[in-house]
Amino acid sequence: MSTQSVAMRNEALFEQLRTPGMEKQAADTVSDYTRTKMREDGFLRKIMPPITITNSELTRRIDTDEPWRVVDKEPGSPASISVPFMTLPVDTYITGPRYGVSFCRILSPRFAKDVDQLRTWEMDIRQILSDNAIKDMLAEEDSKFIAACNAAMLGADTAVPYNGNVVQWETISGGITRETWAEALKIMPRGPSSLETQTILINSVTMKEVMKWGRDELGGDWAQDIAKQGWSATEFMGTTLIITIKRGLVPDNTIFMFSEPKFMGKHFMLEDTVMYIKNEHFMIEFFAYQTSGCTLGHTGGIARADFE
Amino acid sequence: MTSYAPDLMFEHMLTPLKGWVKSNQLDYSAPISSNVTFALPAGRVVHLNSSGEFETGVSGAQMGIFLTSGANSPAVANPGTTSGGSFVHQAVMPGSTNITAGLVATGGYELATTEFVDATYAPNATLQATVANTTESTGGKLTAGTRYTHAICGVVSRGKYTNEHGVSVLAFWPVYLPTTP
Numbered sequence: 001m002s003t004q005s006v007a008m009r010n011e012a013l014f015e016q017l018r019t020p021g022m023e024k025q026a027a028d029t030v031s032d033y034t035r036t037k038m039r040e041d042g043f044l045r046k047i048m049p050p051i052t053i054t055n056s057e058l059t060r061r062i063d064t065d066e067p068w069r070v071v072d073k074e075p076g077s078p079a080s081i082s083v084p085f086m087t088l089p090v091d092t093y094i095t096g097p098r099y100g101v102s103f104c105r106i107l108s109p110r111f112a113k114d115v116d117q118l119r120t121w122e123m124d125i126r127q128i129l130s131d132n133a134i135k136d137m138l139a140e141e142d143s144k145f146i147a148a149c150n151a152a153m154l155g156a157d158t159a160v161p162y163n164g165n166v167v168q169w170e171t172i173s174g175g176i177t178r179e180t181w182a183e184a185l186k187i188m189p190r191g192p193s194s195l196e197t198q199t200i201l202i203n204s205v206t207m208k209e210v211m212k213w214g215r216d217e218l219g220g221d222w223a224q225d226i227a228k229q230g231w232s233a234t235e236f237m238g239t240t241l242i243i244t245i246k247r248g249l250v251p252d253n254t255i256f257m258f259s260e261p262k263f264m265g266k267h268f269m270l271e272d273t274v275m276y277i278k279n280e281h282f283m284i285e286f287f288a289y290q291t292s293g294c295t296l297g298h299t300g301g302i303a304r305a306d307f308e
Numbered sequence: 309m310t311s312y313a314p315d316l317m318f319e320h321m322l323t324p325l326k327g328w329v330k331s332n333q334l335d336y337s338a339p340i341s342s343n344v345t346f347a348l349p350a351g352r353v354v355h356l357n358s359s360g361e362f363e364t365g366v367s368g369a370q371m372g373i374f375l376t377s378g379a380n381s382p383a384v385a386n387p388g389t390t391s392g393g394s395f396v397h398q399a400v401m402p403g404s405t406n407i408t409a410g411l412v413a414t415g416g417y418e419l420a421t422t423e424f425v426d427a428t429y430a431p432n433a434t435l436q437a438t439v440a441n442t443t444e445s446t447g448g449k450l451t452a453g454t455r456y457t458h459a460i461c462g463v464v465s466r467g468k469y470t471n472e473h474g475v476s477v478l479a480f481w482p483v484y485l486p487t488t489p
Contacts, residue, residue, distance in 0.1 A: 063380075293401055
């Protein structure tokens with residue numbers, strides 16, 4: 001986009017905001033852009049795609065009018081047994097677990113400006129600010145998600161008592177090789193749920209270690225292709241790869257592994273990202289917000305490997 | 309026999325009577341300190357500790373903040389372990405940082421809170437809030453205070469009354485008046 005056309009778009013937005021009754025159109029313009037263009041899509045939404053939920057699907061409570069949703073979880077059942085004749089079955093009264101998903105709001109900062117000072121910007125400051133606001137909101141989602149995953153796994157090399165006393169976060173020696181990668185993929189199926197990894201989350205720096213694998217580890221001409229063209233595959237060893245730039249959340253030499261989302265929990269979206277704009281006399285302000293809730297009802301579908 | 313007692317959403321509440329519902333309200337959000345050992349209800353007074361976390365009451369030069377969401381609000385916390393230690397779930401959003409929010413005392417409001425020590429309060433009486441992180445009956449509750457002796461965080465306005473929900477509340481204007489240094 002040329003500098004002149006960006007300046008013209010800023011001017012067009014400026015005129016919309018200055019024209020009475022055009023605020024909604026300006027808001028729609030910014031909102032439409034916000035929903036379709038993100039600098040790095042948050043990885044939570046790829047690992048656990050949000051489900052839009054309506055008021056009628058919320059669970060009402062008497063102690064609060066805040067939104068809340070109860071989700072059923074698969075019950076356990078006693079094992080079947082072999083018995084001799086003239087033996088009746090053991091009774092078990094039907095019951096089962098549930099868990100709750102509560103909601104909160106994620107807010108961007110509120111950006112404010114005297115509109116006359118907007119006239120002199122040639123770069124598309126609207127796009128930059130709204131991009132950054134959405135990026136930061138998605139980063140907040142991702143941050144909460146990783147914190148919850150780490151909390152659920154209790155810590156490195158620690159057995160998790162509510163998941164069959166297996167270690168879900170394992171330190172693996174030997175660097176990042178095909179062999180140690182396969183060792184990492186063993187972590188999740190060792191648990192009582194026998195789940196397989198569907199998605200791997202890795203940061204872009206750690207991915208460069210995988211790019212070092214030679215022909216003997218990758219097999220075929222793939223090593224040559226990577227050397228020439230870089231890494232482009234999104235599927236690897238039967239899993240979907242998500243490569244993130246958020247090294248603060250996904251450390252170097254670490255991979256997170258996730259099963260299918262139906263084995264993990266629920267991510268509900270009550271109100272997806274909205275950009276609010278207000279124009280009052282010569283002041284413009286805008287901020288983004290969303291209302292969502294996410295809970296891990298079953299943590300057996302999460303694993304982490306720290307390679308050293 | 310102990311039985312489950314329900315809660316009502318207005319039993320522990322902060323109601324802004326004047327000066328709220330505007331886009332430039334002065335509010336502040338922070339996590340609740342682990343030093344607070346009970347579930348802080350809405351309407352209690354807190355201050356920021358040196359770690360930027362909320363603790364109960366005000367003293368010295370601390371700024372009073374009046375909680376709009378209690379620790380048990382689903383938007384603040386969604387605990388996932390039973391009292392017996394069984395796993396139920398791991399909350400992602402809201403997470404485990406227990407971030408709540410409140411209205412800052414220097415904002416221009418008239419507030420009504422359910423969280424006060426029951427007594428007689430005349431208009432213009434000054435109010436303090438008890439610092440007691442481990443005492444649910446008093447921690448962060450408004451009570452009568454003496455200017456320059458206690459950290460004053462409120463001035464009684466229309467006083468104590470029973471609101472439309474049948475709950476006793478104390479109406480006041482939040483202020484900031486630290487103790488004499």
